[in-house]
Amino acid sequence: MEELLDPGLGSVRVWLKRDDNKARKLRYNLGHPRVLTFGGAYSNHLRAVAAAGLRHGFETIGVVRGEERLPLNPSLAYAADRGMTLTYLDRAAYRLKHTPEVEAALRERWGEVLILPEGGSNAAAVRGCAELPAEIEAETRGGYDVVCCPVGTGGTLAGIAAGLPTGRRALGFAVLKGAGFLAGEVARLQREAYGRVRENWSIDLDHHFGGYARTTPELRAFAARHGVEEVYVAKMLRGVVDLARRGGLAPGTRVVAVVTGEPFPPRS
Ligand SMILES: *Cc1c(COP(=O)(O)O)cnc(C)c1O
Numbered sequence: 001m002e003e004l005l006d007p008g009l010g011s012v013r014v015w016l017k018r019d020d021n022k023a024r025k026l027r028y029n030l031g032h033p034r035v036l037t038f039g040g041a042y043s044n045h046l047r048a049v050a051a052a053g054l055r056h057g058f059e060t061i062g063v064v065r066g067e068e069r070l071p072l073n074p075s076l077a078y079a080a081d082r083g084m085t086l087t088y089l090d091r092a093a094y095r096l097k098h099t100p101e102v103e104a105a106l107r108e109r110w111g112e113v114l115i116l117p118e119g120g121s122n123a124a125a126v127r128g129c130a131e132l133p134a135e136i137e138a139e140t141r142g143g144y145d146v147v148c149c150p151v152g153t154g155g156t157l158a159g160i161a162a163g164l165p166t167g168r169r170a171l172g173f174a175v176l177k178g179a180g181f182l183a184g185e186v187a188r189l190q191r192e193a194y195g196r197v198r199e200n201w202s203i204d205l206d207h208h209f210g211g212y213a214r215t216t217p218e219l220r221a222f223a224a225r226h227g228v229e230e231v232y233v234a235k236m237l238r239g240v241v242d243l244a245r246r247g248g249l250a251p252g253t254r255v256v257a258v259v260t261g262e263p264f265p266p267r268s
Helices: 021-029 044-056 074-081 091-095 100-110 123-129 132-140 155-163 182-194 217-226 233-246
Strands: 013-018 034-039 059-065 085-089 146-151 169-174 201-204 254-259
Touching (some): 013 132, 021 123, 021 155, 034 044, 044 074, 059 091, 074 085, 085 091, 123 182, 132 254, 146 155, 155 169, 155 201, 169 182, 169 233, 182 201, 217 233, 233 254
Parallel strands (some): 013 254, 034 059, 059 085, 146 254, 169 201
């Protein structure tokens, strides 16, 4: 594992575990011939579902927030190129996407279909992410204290925390503003997957940098300096450095930070 080098870290050490969390979340959701799911126009989850559909030979339908815009942006073009059928919901309807009424209307239109929630976070996704700590354990031979990850919908954190051995903890960094509700989501997802909630995790709410997909010149420079994706990964890493500097992570703490995605489109 590559080590993150940043002058703000002091004696806190941070190793980067690259892991495609969206693919991992899909693993135990596969097996249905037709999958419908939701996302914004730059959704990593839509791209991951489209790629999985092409690889494993199932049909995919992507319900995109907002109006159709042509030509497609690179993210939706990537999904469409892999065979995903794109359809659109205006923002008001999109907000209601997980209600029984909207789900019924989608089933009416698209027939027999597995519906995955936005971001792909369900109990099966949690079980997929729970396999990551064993890999970290093997690669570090147990030499870590905390696993950090970014938090969007909470499935990744729920799974990582569930898979950790006793004595280790998970720390998530919310990438959305006003994300106090996420702790309830992570708890719900663990309960759905395992029937109980672990107490080895927490969520930092102070490093959203203005909200989802928002950034600042400082965060942008930090992301470029470390060559990491900006919507999720840079916020987590910047948060880790900040906590190290202010004592929120004790001196000497050994952190494994999960680099959940790469910049898209890839930097040339
Ligand atoms: C979706 C995503 C996350 C957040 O995962 P959740 O399980 O939704 O919390 C983190 N990083 C990247 C790159 C993602 O695409």
